[in-house]
Amino acid sequence: MSDTMAERPNEPGLVLTDEQKRRRRARSIAIALALGAFVVLLYLVTIVKLGPGVLNRPL
Amino acid sequence: MSLVTDRAELISPMHADAARIEPSMAGVGDYLELMKPRVMSLVVFTALVGLAVAPGHLHPVLAFTALLCIAVGAGAAGALNMWYDADIDAVMARTADRPVPAGRVQPREALGFGVTLAAFSVVTFGVLVNWLAAGLLAFTIFFYAVIYTMWLKRSTPQNIVIGGAAGAFPPMIGWAAATGAIGIESVLLFLIIFFWTPPHFWALSLYKAEEYRRAGVPMLPVVSGLSETRRQILIYSLVLAPVGVSPWLLGYAGRSYGAVAVLAGALMVALALKLWRRPAERTAKQLFAFSILYLFVLFAVLLVEHALGRAA
Secondary structure, three states: OHHHHHHOOOOOOOOOOHHHHHHHHHHHHHHHHHHHHHHHHHHHHHHHHHHHHHHOOOO | OOHHHHHHHHHHHHHHHHHHOOOOOOOHHHHHHHOOHHHHHHHHHHHHHHHHHOOOOOOHHHHHHHHHHHHHHHHHHHHHHHHHOHHHHHHOOOOOOOOOOOOOOOHHHHHHHHHHHHHHHHHHHHHHOOHHHHHHHHHHHHHHHHHHHHHHOOOOOOHHHHHHHHHHOHHHHHHHHHHOOOOHHHHHHHHHHHHHHHHHHHHHHHHOHHHHHHHOOOOHHHHHOHHHHHHHHHHHHHHHHHHHHHHHHOOOOOHHHHHHHHHHHHHHHHHHHHHHHOOOHHHHHHHHHHHHHHHHHHHHHHHHHHHHHHHO
């Protein structure tokens, strides 16, 4: 494996075009928004299910 | 065989595979398209009706969660369908521009997207709402992706008859989300969509028969001919009309629903009869369009009746 790597020390690897970078960024933002919404949903359902009991715990 | 040759044979397929991996050009819109938003909207609407007309009360946040899970589950099924059917979609004009056949989304991306959404929607549904509804959603996704898409669609002209069950489950899932059970009323809603599916899709397939033939999909017009398809459309419409009225006949819906269901059922049968007697592409298109209106109106009246009943 190291031999193979040593044979091509200066290969740039995969270079994304500007359009590919833009689309990747848009996908990343969409995933972040979806995860954020999922967290908010879990929070809301927790509050709804526990109701006033959310404050009823031993300190 | 020398060691060098062995290595070359071992490495080259890997490199060849790596060379095939292109950076994704998929936009967010392409992923949304994978979820079949138009189908999803009908699924969400019928699930909403099942959820709303069910007895008892579900907190609005939980009701929203249930509908969201059903929507995402339907999207997962759509993505898995597009992943598996990319070869068929590519040869049909109606579907050739879908993200996978058009090359905007790689098949493995569509597969990963579908599986991830399916797992997320079912587990979230089970944990946050109830496991009966989540189980029904899981079964529906499995039924659509595996039983219909992978098996029935390419093997029998009865594909959309049996596969139609997948589209009929959402109101039952909505009902199960609200009640934790499966009531006879939700079975009636299931039956309405189940018997509505064949005349709806066969009306479309009548004027898309050549495309289905080219794609090798054994739709009824391709296998049994246009005349037999028109006969089957009429038979299913004759079954659908009384099934559509049954929620009123059995006392689960009011008179306004009964009146609308009788009228809409009669129009459906009249169009099917016209198509059977005087075959024309225009009539098939009219029947296809009216079938969408039929289902929407029946479920909308159920929803409005229930909302007014609650308000009163």
